[in-house]
Amino acid sequence: MRSFRDRPIKQKLVITTMLTVTVALVVSGLSVVLLDSILFRGYLQRDLSATAKIIADNSTAALAFNDPNSAGETLNALRARAHVVGACIYRMNGTLLARYSRQGAFECPPPAAPESARFAGNDLTLSQPILLDGRQVGTLTLLYDLSEIGERTKLYSATVLVVLLASSLLALLLSNKLRSVIATPISRLVNATTSVSETGDYGVRAEKLTGDELGVLVDRFNAMLAGIQNRDNDLKQALADREAALGEVEKERERFAFMAESMPQKIFTAGPAGESVYLNKLWMDFTGLSFEQIRDWGWTQFIHPDDLEEGLRIWRHCVATGEPLQMTARFRRADGVYRWHLNRARPMRDADGEIRLWIGSSTEIHEQKETEEELRRANDDLQQFAYSASHDLQEPIRNVAVYSEIISKRYHSVLDPEGQQFLGFLKEGGRRLATLVSDLLAYTRAGMDDVTAVPVNSEAVLKNSLASLAEAIRESGAQVTYQALPEVHVGESHLQQVFQNLIGNALKYRNEAPPEIRVSAVPRGAFWCFSVQDNGIGIDSKYKEKIFGVFKRLHHDQKFSGTGIGLAICQRVVARYGGRIWVESEPGKGATFFFTLPQYAQRVRPAAVESSAG
Amino acid sequence: MNLLLAEDNLPDALLVREAIRMEDLPLDVFVAADGEKAIEFIARAERDPDAPAPHLLLLDINLPKLDGFEVLKRLRASGKYEGIPVLVISSSDSPSDRSQAAELGARYFRKPPSYDEFLKLGGVLKQMLKDAGAL
Numbered sequence: 116m117r118s119f120r121d122r123p124i125k126q127k128l129v130i131t132t133m134l135t136v137t138v139a140l141v142v143s144g145l146s147v148v149l150l151d152s153i154l155f156r157g158y159l160q161r162d163l164s165a166t167a168k169i170i171a172d173n174s175t176a177a178l179a180f181n182d183p184n185s186a187g188e189t190l191n192a193l194r195a196r197a198h199v200v201g202a203c204i205y206r207m208n209g210t211l212l213a214r215y216s217r218q219g220a221f222e223c224p225p226p227a228a229p230e231s232a233r234f235a236g237n238d239l240t241l242s243q244p245i246l247l248d249g250r251q252v253g254t255l256t257l258l259y260d261l262s263e264i265g266e267r268t269k270l271y272s273a274t275v276l277v278v279l280l281a282s283s284l285l286a287l288l289l290s291n292k293l294r295s296v297i298a299t300p301i302s303r304l305v306n307a308t309t310s311v312s313e314t315g316d317y318g319v320r321a322e323k324l325t326g327d328e329l330g331v332l333v334d335r336f337n338a339m340l341a342g343i344q345n346r347d348n349d350l351k352q353a354l355a356d357r358e359a360a361l362g363e364v365e366k367e368r369e370r371f372a373f374m375a376e377s378m379p380q381k382i383f384t385a386g387p388a389g390e391s392v393y394l395n396k397l398w399m400d401f402t403g404l405s406f407e408q409i410r411d412w413g414w415t416q417f418i419h420p421d422d423l424e425e426g427l428r429i430w431r432h433c434v435a436t437g438e439p440l441q442m443t444a445r446f447r448r449a450d451g452v453y454r455w456h457l458n459r460a461r462p463m464r465d466a467d468g469e470i471r472l473w474i475g476s477s478t479e480i481h482e483q484k485e486t487e488e489e490l491r492r493a494n495d496d497l498q499q500f501a502y503s504a505s506h507d508l509q510e511p512i513r514n515v516a517v518y519s520e521i522i523s524k525r526y527h528s529v530l531d532p533e534g535q536q537f538l539g540f541l542k543e544g545g546r547r548l549a550t551l552v553s554d555l556l557a558y559t560r561a562g563m564d565d566v567t568a569v570p571v572n573s574e575a576v577l578k579n580s581l582a583s584l585a586e587a588i589r590e591s592g593a594q595v596t597y598q599a600l601p602e603v604h605v606g607e608s609h610l611q612q613v614f615q616n617l618i619g620n621a622l623k624y625r626n627e628a629p630p631e632i633r634v635s636a637v638p639r640g641a642f643w644c645f646s647v648q649d650n651g652i653g654i655d656s657k658y659k660e661k662i663f664g665v666f667k668r669l670h671h672d673q674k675f676s677g678t679g680i681g682l683a684i685c686q687r688v689v690a691r692y693g694g695r696i697w698v699e700s701e702p703g704k705g706a707t708f709f710f711t712l713p714q715y716a717q718r719v720r721p722a723a724v725e726s727s728a729g
Numbered sequence: 730m731n732l733l734l735a736e737d738n739l740p741d742a743l744l745v746r747e748a749i750r751m752e753d754l755p756l757d758v759f760v761a762a763d764g765e766k767a768i769e770f771i772a773r774a775e776r777d778p779d780a781p782a783p784h785l786l787l788l789d790i791n792l793p794k795l796d797g798f799e800v801l802k803r804l805r806a807s808g809k810y811e812g813i814p815v816l817v818i819s820s821s822d823s824p825s826d827r828s829q830a831a832e833l834g835a836r837y838f839r840k841p842p843s844y845d846e847f848l849k850l851g852g853v854l855k856q857m858l859k860d861a862g863a864l
């Protein structure tokens with residue numbers, strides 16, 4: 116059986132109401148019956164005392180005259196009182212004067228003194244003295260049947276029962292009504308919550324039926340539901356958006372994967388820390404390894420041992436700085452043969468600029484690399500040949516130049532004018548040939564690796580250059596100034612050639628005024644930008660590019676003699692270190708040559724690439 | 730005083746003599762036509778007190794058998810004549826040749842393709858002799 120606590124509210128309401136009404140009615144009914152019984156007994160006693168007193172007064176004469184008949188008649192007046200069972204009049208001596216009995220025999224109760232009432236069982240016995248002139252002359256006793264009280268109690272009880280039943284009925288009706296006022300809104304609320312919990316529909320609202328606390332509860336509940344509904348809607352929208360975005364990402368991923376798998380190159384993606392997260396099938400086909408073996412840093416297994424350290428260094432540098440990757444390395448094919456690859460990767464950043472992913476490709480460039488290598492070797496051979504040839508040519512050419520000069524000086528007089536002219540040709544040709552070969556030698560040297568490509572103090576190099584040019588500087592009366600110059604990562608001899616050629620030009624292409632030459636350097640990104648400024652004759656802007664070509668000369672008169680190789684040497688040296696050289700000038704207003712050289716060490720570009728560019 | 734001239738090119742050797750003559754320097758010139766002969770000259774001078782001693786070395790770089798820098802290195806390690814003044818002469822104006830010469834404690838003279846310029850060698854030798862306290 117369910118406990119009261121677990122019963123529905125409407126049952127609780129009915130039970131509570133009924134129980135309250137019943138208890139109240141029973142208690143009040145019993146109280147009424149009890150009180151009535153007590154009051155009725157008092158009233159009966161008083162009423163009977165008054166009757167007894169009247170009878171006693173009316174019996175005075177009969178007693179005085181000792182007339183039993185008269186006394187009997189007086190007693191017969193009691194016949195009007197249905198519950199008086201009997202009555203007796205005693206003389207003072209206790210003898211019976213008259214007796215009244217309602218029906219049948221009746222035993223008179225003995226007289227009691229002086230005036231008393233005694234309840235016993237269903238009887239009330241009353242004694243009343245009979246007075247004559249204030250003196251008792253006899254006693255009247257009455258016996259009253261109290262069954263009237265029992266009837267009365269029964270009547271009252273019946274009435275109470277009827278009232279109880281009627282009240283219960285009424286209470287039942289009222290409780291039903293109450294139930295509709297209290298329980299119904301609660302039931303509706305319960306239904307609403309059940310509906311929400313079962314269907315998940317936060318659009319459900321509980322109906323507000325009252326304006327009391329339940330009404331407030333319904334309002335709050337509905338407001339809460341509305342809040343939840345809003346959040347639910349937002350959540351659904353967000354979920355839908357996310358779903359859509361995920362779908363888009365998935366499509367994008369599929370597109371990327373499709374594209375990557377269709378590419379002839381090896382494609383990879385790497386996380387922000389540099390670990391490979393995706394590799395297209397070509398990788399597995401090429402290396403003969405599984406994705407699991409290659410992923411993360413697995414490429415370190417199949418890169419050529421000679422390329423490993425540099426490859427790791429470059430890749431880690433890119434990952435740390437976000438600079439795009441570009442490097443070549445040899446990767447081991449499944450058959451054990453190493454093949455050259457060009458590896459490139461660029462970082463993808465999010466809205467905050469943080470790197471989310473690296474996307475890269477590795478292109479097999481083995482044939483190209485071999486061709487390049489052959490070209491480089493051929494170029495090196497050619498360069499070596501040019502170097503050796505120009506070096507070895509110097510001696511015989513110098514002999515021709517010097518000894519034609521000696522002949523010209525010592526044996527001038529023994530030659531006829533034509534012979535003297537021919538000797539002049541020989542002398543001049545020898546001199547020019549010597550200069551050309553010397554410059555060609557410098558030019559080929561500019562394209563060769565300088566094994567001393569360590570940081571050099573450019574100021575010290577400049578001082579060496581000035582020492583070499585000391586005589587020309589002294590002769591021209593030039594003033595060369597410079598500020599503190601930086602360290603650069605170029606070959607010392609290369610840098611000296613650049614300084615020497617530029618300052619040499621500044622000394623050579625001068626105005627009437629003594630040359631004023633100023634050398635300085637300012638940082639520009641990863642480079643130092645040097646400038647050599649003069650106050651010479653300047654250069655027409657249309658020759659700004661042309662002057663850096665080999666054998667390009669603007670002046671053919673003897674005043675500005677030269678081979679036209681000096682600036683080509685500068686261009687070759689600067690380009691070799693990834694820098695560039697240019698001039699800013701106006702005719703007659705001097706010229707400023709600028710060139711950039713790296714601040715930091717870098718790989719020297721192969722001469723083959725450079726020569727094709729220059 | 731003796732000048733050891735390590736030079737395989739006769740025209741140059743003659744020019745060196747001419748430069749010395751023009752400056753009227755008190756030098757007897759001994760010519761070694763290759764690197765080995767130059768080393769032999771020095772070695773003999775070390776061994777034999779009667780052999781001519783080199784007081785000054787004039788060294789071409791491009792020598793047959795043993796190049797000029799190798800000769801210079803051996804000289805600097807020889808002991809007796811390790812400290813004599815040396816002038817490296819070369820057709821090359823390569824900075825690396827110049828710096829290598831400087832590292833080995835030698836002066837450097839580039840053989841110019843001009844007679845007048847070549848004769849300046851005499852002035853350089855004179856200065857070297859003065860620096861050595863021989864003039």
